[in-house]
Amino acid sequence: MSQQDEFGLSTIGQVSVRVKDLDRAVSFYRDQLGMPFLFQVPNMAFFDCAGVRLMLNIPEEGFEDIHTSILYYKVDD
Numbered sequence: 001m002s003q004q005d006e007f008g009l010s011t012i013g014q015v016s017v018r019v020k021d022l023d024r025a026v027s028f029y030r031d032q033l034g035m036p037f038l039f040q041v042p043n044m045a046f047f048d049c050a051g052v053r054l055m056l057n058i059p060e061e062g063f064e065d066i067h068t069s070i071l072y073y074k075v076d077d
Contacts, residue, residue: 016070
């Protein structure tokens with residue numbers, strides 16, 4: 001068993017990016033970059049980036065100034 005198998009994570013499934021203006025960000029990723037748009041729900045929009053899902057989201061009230069990135073890994077179970 002390789003070290004990668006023991007760890008259990010090998011593929012990123014989703015990346016989360018915080019935005020201030022969701023409509024403007026959707027327009028940029030879809031219209032300027034040509035990234036395939038998947039769907040949008042309140043405060044979130046999703047794109048396909050070569051098999052990795054990109055989630056754009058507006059931070060919840062009170063968390064606007066916290067800078068963070070979130071990676072979601074695919075796992076077998």
